[in-house]
Amino acid sequence: MVIVGLIASVLGIALGLVIDWFPAQGSEQAKKIDTFWDVLIICSVPVFVLVTGVVLYSARYFRMRPGEENLDGPPIHGNTRLEVVWTAIPAIMLMALCTYAYLVLHDIEKAPAAGNERQIQVNGQQFTWTFDYNEGGKKFSSAQLYVPEGESVKFNVKTRDVLHDFWVPAWRMKIDAVPGITTNYRVTPIKLGTYPVVCAELCGLGHAFMRQTAHVLPKAQYAAWVKKMSAPAAGGAAAGGAGGAAPAVDAKALFQQGETQTGATACGGCHKLADAGTAGGVGPELDQVLKGKDAAFIKESILNPNAEIAAGFDKGIMPDTYSKLLTGPEVDALVKYLEEVAAK
Amino acid sequence: MFVLPFAFLIGLGCFDYWFYWAAGKPTRAEDHSSHGATSWKSYFHPNTDHKVIGIQYTVHSFFFLFVGGLMAMLMRAELAQPGRQFVDANTFNGLFSVHASILIFLFIIPVFAGLANFVLPLMIGAPDMAFPRLNALSFWLLPCAGVLMLASFFAPGGSFASGWTAYAPLSTTAPLGQMFFTIAVQFAGASSIATALNFLVTIITMRAPGMSFFRMPLLAWANFSTSLLVVIATPFIAASQFFVLLDYALGFHFFDADKGGDVLMYQHVFWFYSHPAVYIMMLPGFGIVSEVLAVKARKPIFGYRMMAFSLLAIVVLGFTVWAHHMFVSGMQSWIRIPMMVTTAIIAVPTGIKIFSWLATLWRGVIRLDTPMLFALGFLTMFTCGGISGVMLAMIPLDIHVSDTYFIVAHIHYVLFGGSLFTIFAGVYYWFPKMTGRMYDEKLGKLHFWTTFVFFNATFAPMHIIGVNGMPRRVADYADQFATWNLVISLASFCLGLSSLIFAYNMVASWRGGARAVANPWRALTLEWQVSSPPPVFNFDQVPTVVGGPYEYGVPGAVHGIFGPAAPAEAKATPAGTHAQPPTE
Numbered sequence: 022m023v024i025v026g027l028i029a030s031v032l033g034i035a036l037g038l039v040i041d042w043f044p045a046q047g048s049e050q051a052k053k054i055d056t057f058w059d060v061l062i063i064c065s066v067p068v069f070v071l072v073t074g075v076v077l078y079s080a081r082y083f084r085m086r087p088g089e090e091n092l093d094g095p096p097i098h099g100n101t102r103l104e105v106v107w108t109a110i111p112a113i114m115l116m117a118l119c120t121y122a123y124l125v126l127h128d129i130e131k132a133p134a135a136g137n138e139r140q141i142q143v144n145g146q147q148f149t150w151t152f153d154y155n156e157g158g159k160k161f162s163s164a165q166l167y168v169p170e171g172e173s174v175k176f177n178v179k180t181r182d183v184l185h186d187f188w189v190p191a192w193r194m195k196i197d198a199v200p201g202i203t204t205n206y207r208v209t210p211i212k213l214g215t216y217p218v219v220c221a222e223l224c225g226l227g228h229a230f231m232r233q234t235a236h237v238l239p240k241a242q243y244a245a246w247v248k249k250m251s252a253p254a255a256g257g258a259a260a261g262g263a264g265g266a267a268p269a270v271d272a273k274a275l276f277q278q279g280e281t282q283t284g285a286t287a288c289g290g291c292h293k294l295a296d297a298g299t300a301g302g303v304g305p306e307l308d309q310v311l312k313g314k315d316a317a318f319i320k321e322s323i324l325n326p327n328a329e330i331a332a333g334f335d336k337g338i339m340p341d342t343y344s345k346l347l348t349g350p351e352v353d354a355l356v357k358y359l360e361e362v363a364a365k
Numbered sequence: 366m367f368v369l370p371f372a373f374l375i376g377l378g379c380f381d382y383w384f385y386w387a388a389g390k391p392t393r394a395e396d397h398s399s400h401g402a403t404s405w406k407s408y409f410h411p412n413t414d415h416k417v418i419g420i421q422y423t424v425h426s427f428f429f430l431f432v433g434g435l436m437a438m439l440m441r442a443e444l445a446q447p448g449r450q451f452v453d454a455n456t457f458n459g460l461f462s463v464h465a466s467i468l469i470f471l472f473i474i475p476v477f478a479g480l481a482n483f484v485l486p487l488m489i490g491a492p493d494m495a496f497p498r499l500n501a502l503s504f505w506l507l508p509c510a511g512v513l514m515l516a517s518f519f520a521p522g523g524s525f526a527s528g529w530t531a532y533a534p535l536s537t538t539a540p541l542g543q544m545f546f547t548i549a550v551q552f553a554g555a556s557s558i559a560t561a562l563n564f565l566v567t568i569i570t571m572r573a574p575g576m577s578f579f580r581m582p583l584l585a586w587a588n589f590s591t592s593l594l595v596v597i598a599t600p601f602i603a604a605s606q607f608f609v610l611l612d613y614a615l616g617f618h619f620f621d622a623d624k625g626g627d628v629l630m631y632q633h634v635f636w637f638y639s640h641p642a643v644y645i646m647m648l649p650g651f652g653i654v655s656e657v658l659a660v661k662a663r664k665p666i667f668g669y670r671m672m673a674f675s676l677l678a679i680v681v682l683g684f685t686v687w688a689h690h691m692f693v694s695g696m697q698s699w700i701r702i703p704m705m706v707t708t709a710i711i712a713v714p715t716g717i718k719i720f721s722w723l724a725t726l727w728r729g730v731i732r733l734d735t736p737m738l739f740a741l742g743f744l745t746m747f748t749c750g751g752i753s754g755v756m757l758a759m760i761p762l763d764i765h766v767s768d769t770y771f772i773v774a775h776i777h778y779v780l781f782g783g784s785l786f787t788i789f790a791g792v793y794y795w796f797p798k799m800t801g802r803m804y805d806e807k808l809g810k811l812h813f814w815t816t817f818v819f820f821n822a823t824f825a826p827m828h829i830i831g832v833n834g835m836p837r838r839v840a841d842y843a844d845q846f847a848t849w850n851l852v853i854s855l856a857s858f859c860l861g862l863s864s865l866i867f868a869y870n871m872v873a874s875w876r877g878g879a880r881a882v883a884n885p886w887r888a889l890t891l892e893w894q895v896s897s898p899p900p901v902f903n904f905d906q907v908p909t910v911v912g913g914p915y916e917y918g919v920p921g922a923v924h925g926i927f928g929p930a931a932p933a934e935a936k937a938t939p940a941g942t943h944a945q946p947p948t949e
Contacts, residue, residue, distance in 0.1 A: 042832040054761050058832075061762065065752045072719060072748040076741050079726040083662070084733060091887075094664035094729035096918035104668050107720040108713060115709040115755065122759040123702060129761060130698075178695075183535040184628065186693065186768060190834030193765040197695045199629060200534060201622025204695035206764075217843065221693075221768035221836045223528050225535060226454045229839035334453070 026074045030067045037062035047191030047216055047237065049209040050129040054193045057125050064114065129194070130207070133173040138207065141168070143178045145185030145198035148227030148338065149286040150218060159251035164279040164286050166218055166235040168210050169243035175207040186222035189235050197222055210237045227338045230291060270351050272358035273297055285346035288355070291339070296362045304339060305331040311363035319356045319363075323347075366548045370509035377411050377505055400493075401901040411505060413497035415486050416899065418504050420799060422479025423792070425504070427871075429471040429511055431864070436464040438861050443840060445854035447847050457840035458526035459542070463514055465529035466546060469646070470553040471511045473784050477649035478503075478560045480791050481588045483799055485564065487892035487899060488582050490573025490908040490925060495566040499559050506556035510549040517545030528838060530639070531605075533620035533631040537612040544613060547606045554599045557645075561595035564588050573891070573925065575910035580924075582890050582914040583672055587652025590676040594641045594648070594683060602638035605631060629696055636687035644683045646780060648676060650787030651718060654740045657790050658722055660888045661737040662729030665915040668721045675714035682711040692763045701760050708758035715751060719744065735809030739790035742817050746782025750775060753828065768838075771831025777824045789816070789867070796874070797881030801898040804878060808870040815863035822856035889924040890914050 043055055085092075132138065142153035143166075153162045166189075168174050178187045180198035188195035192208045220231035238246060276297045279287035289299025293306040310331045311319065321328055326339035343352070400414040401407075408421055440460050443451045452460065486494055494500045517524035522540025525531070529546075536543050568589050572581070581589075608631065611617040618624035620631055659666050666672055685707040688700050722744060731737065753775040757763050766772065789812075796804045826849045831837075835846045842850065884893040891908055892899070908925040916922030 040829070042829065044834045054765055057759070057761050061756050061759065065756070069745075069748055069752060072723065073745045075723040075726065076744055079662075079723075079729070079731060080733060080741065083726065083729050083731045085730050089730050092663065092730045093918035094662060096665055096916065097667065097724075097728070098665050099668040099671070100724075103724070104671055104717070104721075108717055111716045112710070112713050115712060116706075118755070118759060119706050119709050122705060122761055125761040126701075129764075183538070184532055188768075188836070190765075195693050195764055195767070197693055199622075199695045201626070201628060202695060217834070219834070219836050223458070223532070223535065223838045225526075226458065228458070229454060229841040232843070338454075 022074065022078055026067075026070055029074065030070045033066035033070055034063050037066055043190075043193075045191045045212060045214070045216065047189070047210055047212045047214070048193065049211055051191065051193040052211075053125050053128055057122070060121065061118070064118065132175075132207070133209070138173045138175050139168075140175045140177060141166075143176050143187050143198070144181060145178070145187065145220065145224070145231075146181040146340070147183065147225050148220070148231040149340065150185075150187070150220075150231070150233050151286075154247070154250070156247045156251060159247075161250045163250065165233060167243060167246055168235065168237055169240045170210055170213055170237050171240070173207055173209045175205055178204045178206075183224050184222045185220050185224045185231070188219045188221040189216055190219060191216040191235075195221055213237050213239065233286075270354035272351075272354040275351060275355060276358065285343060286340070294362065296365075305334055307359065307363070311359060314360075314363060316356050316360050319359050320352065323352060323355060366513065366544065370506075370513070370552060373509060374502070374505055411501045413493075413501050414901065415482050415494045415497065415500060416799075416903075418500050419479050419481075419483025421504050422475055422482055422507075423799075425507060425511075426472045426476035426479055429467050430476075431868070432515070433464050433468040433472060434861055434864060436460045436467075438858065440464065441854040441857040444842070444850050446851065447842055447844050449841065452840070454840045455523045455526060458528075458838070459518065459524035461838060462525050462528050462531075462546070463517065466514055466525075466549070467511070468780075469529060469642070470550060471507060471514070473646045473780060473788070474553070474557055474642075475507055476788055477588075477591070477646070477784075478557065478564075480653070480788070480795065481564065481584065481649060482560070484795055484892055485585060485588055486567060486571070487798075487895065487903055488890055489568065489571065489576055489585055490891050490904065490910065491567060491571035492902045492904065494563050495571055496563050500563055503556045503559040503563065506552045506559075510553040510556070513545045513549035513552070517542040517549075520545060530635060531609060532635075533609060533612065533628055534622075534626075536609050537620050539613075544610065547610045547613070550606050551603055554603045557595050558599050561592035561599075564592040565596065568592075573908045573910050575925070577910075579670065579673070580910050580913055582652075583655035583666060583669070583676075584649075584652035586673045586676055587648045587650075587655070590680045591645055591648045593680050594645050597684070598638045598641035598645070600638075601634055602642075605634040605638070608634070629691075629694060632691055632694055633688070633696075636690045637684075640687040640690065641683045643779070644679055646784050648679065650743070650784050650791075651676065653787045653791040653794070654722065654743055656888075656890065657736045657740040657794050658725050659915040659917065660794075660886050661732045661734070661740070662726050663732075663917045664725050664729040665913070665917055665919075666721065667724035667727075668717070669913070669915070671717055672721055675717045678714040679711060682707060682714070686711060689758055689763070692760050693767050705758055705760050709755060712751060712755050712758075719748060719751075734793075734806060735804070735813055736790045736794035738810065738813040738817075739786050739793065742813065743783060743786035743790065746778055746786060746817075746820070750778030750783055753778060766831055768836055769831040770827040770835045770837055773837050774824050774827035774831060777827070781824070782820060789813075792871075794886070795892075796871075797885050798892055798897050798899070800875045800878075801881050801896075802874050802878030803881050803885065804874040805870050808866055812863060812866040812870065815866065816860065819856050819860035819863055823853055823860050826853055889916060889922070891925050894925060894927065 038059055042058065043051070046052060046055060140155065144151045144153065151162050151164055152166050154160065176187065178196055178198045180200055183200070185198040186195055187198060192210065194206045194208050196204045196206050198204065214237055216235045216237070218233040218235050220228060224231065276288045276294065277299060279285055289297050291304040293299060293308065295308050324344040326341055402412065402414070402417045407417065412418060439452065440457065443457055482494070482500065486492070520540065520542040522542055524542040525539065525546040527536040527539055527543060531543070531546060568585055608619045612619050612621070618626045620626045620628050622628055655666055655672065686704055688696065688704040689708045692701050753771070757766065757775060793804060793809055830846050830849045833846070835842055881897040883896050886893065894908070895904060904927070906927045908927050910925045912922055912924055914924050916924065
């Protein structure tokens with residue numbers, strides 16, 4: 022039985038280590054947490070195998086046979102030595118794990134030796150994130166998160182309304198955005214690419230849809246992005262790594278990517294629109310609800326979204342702050358674009 | 366919302382005793398006219414008999430299990446595919462909030478109180494609970510809470526949708542439905558505090574002669590510990606919800622950060638109840654499993670005293686770990702370390718219990734019938750939940766997996782694979798005693814195996830998608846999780862169907878099952894020494910306890926004797942007037 026147990030434990034541990042549990046390992050912190058998880062698996066599987074093994078063994082070998090209906094087991098009331106052993110061993114194991122956990126925690130939270138770490142302020146609001154940058158004295162904000170690869174970043178997390186939780190699964194770290202205080206954590210992204218930003222604390226109707234994207238860029242590309250963002254606004258620069266500042270408002274790009282300087286989120290993050298190729302999923306599909314509507318209706322719906330709600334949707338999900346976040350020309354361009362698309 | 370339930374209770378006659386007293390009319394302290402059930406209709410009237418109340422509690426709780434389960438089915442239907450299919454986001458948030466609230470406050474906590482209500486006075490040789498009228502009131506508070514929670518779906522703006530945790534300031538700014546939760550919790554909480562006091566007084570003062578604390582069955586120990594937890598902790602959730610009520614209705618600023626409120630305070634007060642509540646939902650189950658394992662393995666409980674002490678250790682430690690729910694809440698970071706250590710330590714007494722149960726099985730003569738299968742299923746599944754609990758206690762991992770499906774998996778392994786399995790074990794085990802009928806063994810085993818298989822198929826994959834990055838409490842999710850979610854949904858529907866086997870078995874067996882003998886399991890504890898179902902006043906003669914409750918395998922051992930010890934009766938009944946056997 023001991024041998025069977027050992028084999029089962031080894032198989033269980035192997036399975037536990039082979040399964041690809043985590044999303045991409047995108048930060049220094051993720052490496053340490055993933056290793057910690059492997060240690061937990063190695064400690065846990067034998068405990069489970071032991072309990073299950075004894076249960077199965079007992080069920081098989083101590084099961085009542087025909088003719089034993091009136092038989093009782095031996096009256097064993099206890100065994101002090103055994104009880105001390107199964108109190109002490111788990112206690113020692115748990116204390117060892119706690120110590121290891123403390124060391125890992127210390128590692129993933131400590132400030133980088135070099136000092137001078139980049140700070141980004143993260144603002145949560147129902148139901149979107151905005152990111153405030155301060156790069157060498159130049160302040161700007163973005164609806165998407167951009168960070169350079171290989172440098173430690175400290176996120177200072179705030180909220181404008183209820184609790185949110187700033188989580189990038191690929192970086193493993195998360196912290197609540199709490200009204201009244203600023204919380205923080207730091208990560209060192211080590212992998213280029215785009216990763217989901219997720220809200221992990223229930224924040225109301227649109228909680229499930231409060232997702233954005235984190236972009237990890239090579240240092241040079243990041244510097245270019247910062248330069249573009251901190252340049253004086255040239256009549257509504259389109260956000261995103263691609264495309265330069267256009268003199269006129271590119272309404273389609275605005276729809277797809279949002280307005281980066283004031284933090285107005287992209288329409289396409291929530292609304293499906295075939296022409297812009299956005300997937301939506303949160304708000305009404307604009308191809309349907311805008312059919313046959315005039316410009317006045319579209320403008321009202323952008324600036325004052327709760328005035329009229331499409332059937333099957335709820336008031337209060339779409340931010341009612343676009344009148345402040347978008348400039349007049351931007352709104353007009355959007356209305357024009359949507360009207361044209363709706364008329365098709 | 367406050368007034369209606371009280372009017373309902375007065376209409377039922379829950380307070381008429383006070384009216385008699387206030388009007389100077391003679392009150393009848395020893396009136397037992399309302400004892401016992403004469404027909405099934407008796408169960409719909411207030412009754413002071415602990416056995417009737419126990420059955421009322423149990424059946425009422427199972428009704429809400431099915432309601433809560435149906436909500437889970439609706440959620441799984443919505444989550445079967447990414448995107449929106451069946452319900453909108455608001456309804457979905459309402460569904461999981463009401464699902465959790467109902468199953469916690471109207472199923473798990475009361476169903477344990479119900480089983481113990483029926484069994485515990487019998488086990489300790491008492492004719493009834495210490496305060497029979499209070500007992501009846503505790504039960505009738507529950508339908509008030511239940512109706513309020515369900516009625517919230519009809520409130521303008523939908524039902525409460527901020528989770529069963531009702532975190533401020535989301536809850537203080539929510540539509541009216543939130544108040545249905547806030548107030549319903551007061552009723553459910555009052556009910557469980559009253560019951561806990563009742564259990565404490567009953568256990569302390571009404572034990573049969575010779576029943577020392579260390580001769581009590583572990584179920585009595587378990588309920589003693591649970592009641593201590595309830596009495597100390599439950600006022601804290603009442604407080605947290607009163608804060609929300611005041612913020613919402615009267616514009617206080619407890620949780621309004623702009624006006625000097627403190628959002629984190631809500632979480633501290635809330636979890637100071639709601640972590641002990643986890644043990645309130647688990648310790649009675651430990652008691653049930655101890656009874657079932659000893660009887661079905663035909664062996665004494667291994668390390669009886671350590672089993673009792675570990676319960677008390679959990680009670681004490683249970684109050685020192687609440688902030689492990691708040692590792693990512695933004696509280697002062699140093700608190701996390703002591704909370705991690707205490708959380709890890711609490712696994713030690715729990716481990717002692719698991720290992721002692723395993724040692725109880727060792728070399729026994731094991732009867733693998735339905736209650737035993739559920740008890741063994743509990744042992745393995747609860748170990749899973751315990752292991753993931755230790756993982757969650759470790760801060761670096763918790764930072765990644767908190768508020769994900771890993772948590773959903775963990776709590777369902779603890780509350781479904783843990784609590785619910787013990788509840789099923791207990792219901793099958795005492796079914797003959799409660800109804801006087803035998804349940805159908807074949808259907809019982811079928812119920813176990815379907816439940817066990819589909820339970821794992823439903824909740825095990827949630828560990829994987831949780832670690833992989835799927836947050837909890839979402840009506841929609843990224844496409845990468847679609848495959849597992851479909852699997853989970855299909856398994857959960859089968860799990861839901863398996864509960865129909867149980868419902869059919871209970872109803873059919875109660876109506877037409879074979880008559881049960883007094884002691885079908887050859888158990889030693891006192892409840893099995895009287896007829897099935899027991900006489901109206903439990904014991905025709907006061908039992909005298911002469912030995913431990915689990916002396917299986919000791920030749921000629923008995924736990925309690927009836928009859929000849931009558932002379933000892935008068936002096937040995939410590940409870941004074943309460944415990945006098947009614948002899949009119």
